[in-house]
Amino acid sequence: MLAISDPAAARTAQGDAANAALVDVRNVTLQYKTSSLLVTATDDVSFTVDQSDRFVLLGPSGCGKSTLLKAIGGYMKPTVGSIAVNGRPVSRPGADRMMVFQEFDQLLPWKTVLHNVMFPLLATRRLPRKEAEERARHYIDKVKLTRAVDSYPHTLSGGMKQRVAIARGMAMQPDVLLMDEPFAALDALTRRQMQDELLQLWDETRFTVIFVTHSIAEAIKISNRILLLSPHPGRVKAEVRNVDSIKADHAEAGALEKRIHDLLFSETIEEPGHVQR
Ligand SMILES: Nc1ncnc2c1ncn2[C@@H]1O[C@H](COP(=O)(O)OP(=O)(O)OP(=O)(O)O)[C@@H](O)[C@H]1O
Ligand SMILES: [Mg+2]
Numbered sequence: 079m080l081a082i083s084d085p086a087a088a089r090t091a092q093g094d095a096a097n098a099a100l101v102d103v104r105n106v107t108l109q110y111k112t113s114s115l116l117v118t119a120t121d122d123v124s125f126t127v128d129q130s131d132r133f134v135l136l137g138p139s140g141c142g143k144s145t146l147l148k149a150i151g152g153y154m155k156p157t158v159g160s161i162a163v164n165g166r167p168v169s170r171p172g173a174d175r176m177m178v179f180q181e182f183d184q185l186l187p188w189k190t191v192l193h194n195v196m197f198p199l200l201a202t203r204r205l206p207r208k209e210a211e212e213r214a215r216h217y218i219d220k221v222k223l224t225r226a227v228d229s230y231p232h233t234l235s236g237g238m239k240q241r242v243a244i245a246r247g248m249a250m251q252p253d254v255l256l257m258d259e260p261f262a263a264l265d266a267l268t269r270r271q272m273q274d275e276l277l278q279l280w281d282e283t284r285f286t287v288i289f290v291t292h293s294i295a296e297a298i299k300i301s302n303r304i305l306l307l308s309p310h311p312g313r314v315k316a317e318v319r320n321v322d323s324i325k326a327d328h329a330e331a332g333a334l335e336k337r338i339h340d341l342l343f344s345e346t347i348e349e350p351g352h353v354q355r
Pocket of ligand 1: 110111112117118119137138139140141142143144145146292310
């Protein structure tokens with residue numbers, strides 16, 4: 079049987095686990111206010127993420143996935159609700175939450191791979207220079223970029239740039255790594271390879287990651303838990319909690335993809351997300 083819970087059940091389960099959760103997102107509504115429009119990106123979204131979860135936010139374009147990630151990153155504040163990481167309310171960006179974005183141009187072009195990865199370690203005074211270099215080289219090795227350590231970003235492929243961004247995030251050893259469609263701009267083969275490498279890295283270090291995608295196949299491949307969001311404005315539709323055990327069963331894995339597809343696309347939008355002020 080597919081263990082897909084409805085939002086109400088998920089909320090109950092979340093209440094039980096609330097004390098232990100690494101990331102606690104409670105009743106979060108996120109809005110953008112422009113001079114003429116109030117855009118509700120997410121509405122009353124609640125979920126928790128535990129240590130070492132590969133937690134995927136899945137939903138159609140515009141459902142507020144990036145907005146949710148930005149809020150967890152501390153780049154915007156909820157209009158309603160609260161977000162806590164490790165029991166501390168999120169009020170600003172912090173080194174405990176490192177982001178990896180979709181864009182290839184998130185590196186500093188005037189710094190080499192090594193110095194890009196070292197940069198946050200030095201800027202936050204996390205480590206002295208020698209230790210920062212050791213740590214950076216360790217993660218550069220892990221993402222298989224040893225030979226490119228002294229290269230500049232403009233000489234790297236898109237996949238290599240994303241590996242640098244992942245190494246930079248991981249080198250900070252954050253409480254949670256926030257990844258916003260990090261492989262979406264890659265070709266299909268590289269994308270698959272990067273997904274495999276991310277899982278291999280996770281096997282080695284068991285980091286906690288919140289991963290945004292609108293690809294059902296990618297969500298199933300990457301995750302141990304998937305939160306399904308409805309179209310604009312994003313609301314929690316369901317949560318799939320035991321993806322690893324479902325994936326182990328070939329027949330169930332196939333059924334899961336179809337079930338998620340039906341859940342995501344069967345319902346119409348209940349109310350408009352854009353409200354004229
Ligand atoms: N800076 C902004 N100002 C106003 N509205 C915004 C802003 N950023 C996003 N939005 C709106 O908020 C809603 C959610 O956007 P968001 O980027 O979070 O969606 P998403 O799920 O990440 O979509 P995608 O899969 O296309 O990346 C959309 O309606 C979008 O137009
Ligand atoms: Mg997005």
